[in-house]
Amino acid sequence: MAIELKGLTKRSENYSQWYNELVVKADLAEQSAVRGCMVIKPYGYAIWEKMQQTLDKMFKATGVQNAYFPLLIPKSFLCREAEHVEGFAKECAVVTHYRLKNDPNGTGVIVDPEARLEEELIVRPTSETIIWGTYKNWIHSYRDLPLLINQWANVMRWEMRTRMFLRTSEFLWQEGHCAYATPEENEARTVQMINVYADFAEKYMAMPVIKGVKSANERFAGALNTYTIEAMMQDGKALQSGTSHNLGQNFAKAFDVTFANKENKTEYVWANSWGVSTRLMGALIMTHSDDNGLVLPPHLAPIQVVIVPIYKNDEQLSVINAAVQPILARLGELGVSVKYDDADNRRPGFKFADYELKGVPVRLAIGARDIENGTVELMRRDTLEKEVLPLAGIADHVSALLEDIQENIYRKALKMRQERTYVCDSYDEFKERIEDGGFFLCHWDGTTETEERIKAETKATIRCIPLDGDDTPGVCMVTGKPSARRVIIARNY
Amino acid sequence: MAIELKGLTKRSENYSQWYNELVVKADLAEQSAVRGCMVIKPYGYAIWEKMQQTLDKMFKATGVQNAYFPLLIPKSFLCREAEHVEGFAKECAVVTHYRLKNDPNGTGVIVDPEARLEEELIVRPTSETIIWGTYKNWIHSYRDLPLLINQWANVMRWEMRTRMFLRTSEFLWQEGHCAYATPEENEARTVQMINVYADFAEKYMAMPVIKGVKSANERFAGALNTYTIEAMMQDGKALQSGTSHNLGQNFAKAFDVTFANKENKTEYVWANSWGVSTRLMGALIMTHSDDNGLVLPPHLAPIQVVIVPIYKNDEQLSVINAAVQPILARLGELGVSVKYDDADNRRPGFKFADYELKGVPVRLAIGARDIENGTVELMRRDTLEKEVLPLAGIADHVSALLEDIQENIYRKALKMRQERTYVCDSYDEFKERIEDGGFFLCHWDGTTETEERIKAETKATIRCIPLDGDDTPGVCMVTGKPSARRVIIARNY
Numbered sequence: 001m002a003i004e005l006k007g008l009t010k011r012s013e014n015y016s017q018w019y020n021e022l023v024v025k026a027d028l029a030e031q032s033a034v035r036g037c038m039v040i041k042p043y044g045y046a047i048w049e050k051m052q053q054t055l056d057k058m059f060k061a062t063g064v065q066n067a068y069f070p071l072l073i074p075k076s077f078l079c080r081e082a083e084h085v086e087g088f089a090k091e092c093a094v095v096t097h098y099r100l101k102n103d104p105n106g107t108g109v110i111v112d113p114e115a116r117l118e119e120e121l122i123v124r125p126t127s128e129t130i131i132w133g134t135y136k137n138w139i140h141s142y143r144d145l146p147l148l149i150n151q152w153a154n155v156m157r158w159e160m161r162t163r164m165f166l167r168t169s170e171f172l173w174q175e176g177h178c179a180y181a182t183p184e185e186n187e188a189r190t191v192q193m194i195n196v197y198a199d200f201a202e203k204y205m206a207m208p209v210i211k212g213v214k215s216a217n218e219r220f221a222g223a224l225n226t227y228t229i230e231a232m233m234q235d236g237k238a239l240q241s242g243t244s245h246n247l248g249q250n251f252a253k254a255f256d257v258t259f260a261n262k263e264n265k266t267e268y269v270w271a272n273s274w275g276v277s278t279r280l281m282g283a284l285i286m287t288h289s290d291d292n293g294l295v296l297p298p299h300l301a302p303i304q305v306v307i308v309p310i311y312k313n314d315e316q317l318s319v320i321n322a323a324v325q326p327i328l329a330r331l332g333e334l335g336v337s338v339k340y341d342d343a344d345n346r347r348p349g350f351k352f353a354d355y356e357l358k359g360v361p362v363r364l365a366i367g368a369r370d371i372e373n374g375t376v377e378l379m380r381r382d383t384l385e386k387e388v389l390p391l392a393g394i395a396d397h398v399s400a401l402l403e404d405i406q407e408n409i410y411r412k413a414l415k416m417r418q419e420r421t422y423v424c425d426s427y428d429e430f431k432e433r434i435e436d437g438g439f440f441l442c443h444w445d446g447t448t449e450t451e452e453r454i455k456a457e458t459k460a461t462i463r464c465i466p467l468d469g470d471d472t473p474g475v476c477m478v479t480g481k482p483s484a485r486r487v488i489i490a491r492n493y
Numbered sequence: 494m495a496i497e498l499k500g501l502t503k504r505s506e507n508y509s510q511w512y513n514e515l516v517v518k519a520d521l522a523e524q525s526a527v528r529g530c531m532v533i534k535p536y537g538y539a540i541w542e543k544m545q546q547t548l549d550k551m552f553k554a555t556g557v558q559n560a561y562f563p564l565l566i567p568k569s570f571l572c573r574e575a576e577h578v579e580g581f582a583k584e585c586a587v588v589t590h591y592r593l594k595n596d597p598n599g600t601g602v603i604v605d606p607e608a609r610l611e612e613e614l615i616v617r618p619t620s621e622t623i624i625w626g627t628y629k630n631w632i633h634s635y636r637d638l639p640l641l642i643n644q645w646a647n648v649m650r651w652e653m654r655t656r657m658f659l660r661t662s663e664f665l666w667q668e669g670h671c672a673y674a675t676p677e678e679n680e681a682r683t684v685q686m687i688n689v690y691a692d693f694a695e696k697y698m699a700m701p702v703i704k705g706v707k708s709a710n711e712r713f714a715g716a717l718n719t720y721t722i723e724a725m726m727q728d729g730k731a732l733q734s735g736t737s738h739n740l741g742q743n744f745a746k747a748f749d750v751t752f753a754n755k756e757n758k759t760e761y762v763w764a765n766s767w768g769v770s771t772r773l774m775g776a777l778i779m780t781h782s783d784d785n786g787l788v789l790p791p792h793l794a795p796i797q798v799v800i801v802p803i804y805k806n807d808e809q810l811s812v813i814n815a816a817v818q819p820i821l822a823r824l825g826e827l828g829v830s831v832k833y834d835d836a837d838n839r840r841p842g843f844k845f846a847d848y849e850l851k852g853v854p855v856r857l858a859i860g861a862r863d864i865e866n867g868t869v870e871l872m873r874r875d876t877l878e879k880e881v882l883p884l885a886g887i888a889d890h891v892s893a894l895l896e897d898i899q900e901n902i903y904r905k906a907l908k909m910r911q912e913r914t915y916v917c918d919s920y921d922e923f924k925e926r927i928e929d930g931g932f933f934l935c936h937w938d939g940t941t942e943t944e945e946r947i948k949a950e951t952k953a954t955i956r957c958i959p960l961d962g963d964d965t966p967g968v969c970m971v972t973g974k975p976s977a978r979r980v981i982i983a984r985n986y
Binding site: 030032033034037038039040041042045046049065066067068069070071072073074075076077078079085089090091092093094095096097098099100101107108109111120121122123130133134137143149153154156158170172345 | 523525526527530531532533534535538539542558559560561562563564565566567568569570571572578582583584585586587588589590591592593594600601602604613614615616623626627630636642646647649651663665838
């Protein structure tokens with residue numbers, strides 16, 4: 001896997017192209033031979049695995065268990081919930097046959113027309129229908145509740161315009177599906193999970209997010225209410241990074257899932273679902289990276305520190321090796337993941353550029369003279385600052401520095417968002433300024449009509465009604481009608 | 494999820510029914526609404542997760558990295574390798590359309606005939622083709638080799654007769670796909686991975702396996718050579734539990750994957766692939782479980798120890814709680830996973846039966862009198878033996894006992910296999926005795942013809958040519974022709 005270090009487009013030149021190139025050059029993913037589907041390469045997958053492991057622990061800490069449901073969903077299941085079918089049963093991969101046969105008129109194989117399925121199967125775009133079809137058999141009494149289940153899976157939505165990680169036909173995700181006896185518990189879980197996502201985004205991805213509620217128009221198909229976390233990318237556009245849906249009793253009614261309550265009366269079950277996907281990889285890349293390549297938060301970097309020896313002969317290398325061993329050992333003790341790159345088929349300059357491109361948070365370079373002086377050169381990826389430091393105690397220094405870097409890139413992203421979040425009361429001003437990106441805190445009259453007008457005229461959407469912050473009423477910037485509070489409007493991915 | 498404890502069929506009555514019932518009653522999995530596909534329930538999935546985590550670490554320790562390739566494979570890819578297409582491009586799920594639309598003649602949705610794919614896509618039955626189609630872009634020079642990649646994924650083979658975990662249309666697995674510059678390295682990796690699987694089976698699943706080579710007839714479609722691990726189930730049938738394939742240059746030739754060697758000459762790349770699946774869950778269940786339910790090896794049990802308090806009132810419970818706390822703490826320190834089941838809506842007898850059914854290796858029961866006497870009742874699941882032991886030091890005792898149980902069930906399974914492995918030189922004797930199951934060490938003339946005759950006449954197959962053991966030549970028990978060494982013949986799952 002040869003690495004092409006040169007020629008990463010600058011963000012200021014073409015942000016979109018910078019992103020596409022970076023995904024490929026940093027060895028994260030590439031387009032596959034299958035339309036709209038990507039291959040996630042080992043380096044990209046290693047970051048996703050760290051995300052998965054962290055999220056999985058966070059879910060389990062709240063009592064959630066993992067399970068696995070079928071990939072294929074009978075077509076009729078999708079039609080059970082009226083809004084859901086409108087939202088999901090359109091652009092999807094449809095399995096119609098179960099056999100190929102040798103082509104009688106040539107080489108190769110063709111679909112066997114005799115192996116047509118009685119009912120077509122859909123590659124899951126999301127699993128509410130198959131899961132609630134299953135829950136019907138699992139839930140009978142209040143004693144069976146709550147049911148707290150998550151699934152790590154691949155899903156498929158036949159997207160017309162795709163971009164790696166941000167929007168692909170197949171993507172990897174987790175989908176939580178909880179069932180409760182009461183609407184209060186159900187709502188509490190829905191909110192709890194958006195808080196888990198926000199914590200993960202901020203503490204691990206170093207990505208500040210705004211928690212809020214989606215407008216009716218932007219809700220999940222079949223939900224009463226959708227909570228979202230919205231992050232700002234460096235081009236000022238919003239990226240929806242995770243959602244949690246209060247599904248009310250809609251799916252329980254569609255699949256006839258009832259339970260006997262403590263008074264032995266039959267009631268429909270309350271549902272919520274929540275998910276994040278490999279889209280988070282796109283968010284991670286676009287939040288922190290720069291014109292030199294990826295910048296990874298230490299808490300998710302597969303390699304947190306790289307050590308590069310600089311030597312002219314084997315003798316020098318063996319002296320450096322000896323000095324590096326205790327550093328490796330100490331970093332291991334401190335739980336820091338480190339790579340000692342003593343490969344002799346790449347020059348140090350090439351290695352430096354490669355690890356910069358790949359966003360390794362800290363680089364140590366040690367040469368023969370460093371050994372004499374008892375020093376080491378450290379570069380931190382977030383600021384690109386170099387420093388010569390004493391070799392003694394370097395591992396402990398690096399371990400602490402990783403936390404500094406984690407905080408620094410979070411603060412930097414937060415500052416960027418704060419500087420590009422504007423209070424705006426004039427639609428004319430909004431229309432002009434939205435061209436430069438940013439989050440706009442505006443009054444909105446709460447109607448879908450106004451929302452659609454804004455979208456049609458400016459390509460911006462209501463990202464969310466924030467849970468926190470200013471909730472002073474006012475008047476809609478578009479119609480002048482009363483507004484309950486300011487909402488966030490932005491262009492988005 | 495109400496648990497039905499009663500009425501597990503005995504193994505001696507109907508082994509097959511015992512298995513099917515146990516999978517459901519122990520809450521491991523159930524049939525889904527989709528033909529041939531199962532739902533893996535939380536308890537079953539927790540065991541699979543432990544298998545995954547362990548295997549993943551073992552793979553990574555050998556230098557393998559994870560990645561992810563597309564679910565859907567273009568039909569033409571399957572046809573590139575001549576033998577492979579014969580083996581895999583037949584019974585599979587075929588995606589022919591990418592859109593549904595509202596039914597103009599009624600309610601619901603129908604497949605949109607205008608959204609027909611130009612080329613059909615196949616839900617991957619295995620990923621050699623899409624992966625080698627990708628490797629073509631990744632491998633150019635000897636410096637790009639070896640490439641050591643694994644994928645955790647779902648795959649689909651349209652099976653006509655399915656059984657949960659053992660043979661389902663969709664199943665979960667891992668597939669490793671390595672690329673090497675030389676046939677020697679490639680063969681070494683192929684063997685290395687069958688050894689990893691054997692280690693995992695023996696050390697974690699407590700399941701003895703025989704390592705061997707498949708006959709030409711039983712090879713993976715497109716392989717030069719297939720290594721296998723074969724385990725014996727309690728009914729004397731064999732279960733193929735993992736395979737590792739030396740693919741030679743077949744896929745490199747099919748997808749034109751070449752590299753420049755150190756002399757700058759172009760050569761085809763050498764390939765191997767290796768996989769284990771949720772089938773291992775079936776193997777685990779059938780190796781150790783008994784008429785009371787599951788018996789889980791401590792190294793894979795999601796709950797290793799359960800503690801059940803036995804009390805008549807809250808006062809007694811709080812005394813027991815106080816005594817249990819330090820045990821929980823100490824077990825935690827020792828890395829033992831423990832559940833303290835103080836739920837008050839199920840009687841102790843019900844809990845006992847439930848944890849027995851679920852195969853929890855050790856159960857501790859503590860009553861008010863135990864507290865007075867400083868004792869605790871311990872039951873080990875493998876032997877069902879009960880013992881009253883001092884409360885002091887019980888956690889350390891349990892921790893050591895778990896290792897004993899792990900060894901004991903391994904020895905028990907090994908003894909069973911040894912007792913039911915027969916040296917047999919008469920085909921008449923073989924035909925009679927195969928009815929009672931077991932592994933038969935027989936001489937075979939090495940021809941597919943004889944192999945197929947044995948299968949047709951006895952439903953038994955050549956499981957493998959063992960890597961270890963007796964390799965004295967002899968004469969084929971069927972034809973009397975020369976035989977290089979004894980092979981293992983058995984009926985199988």
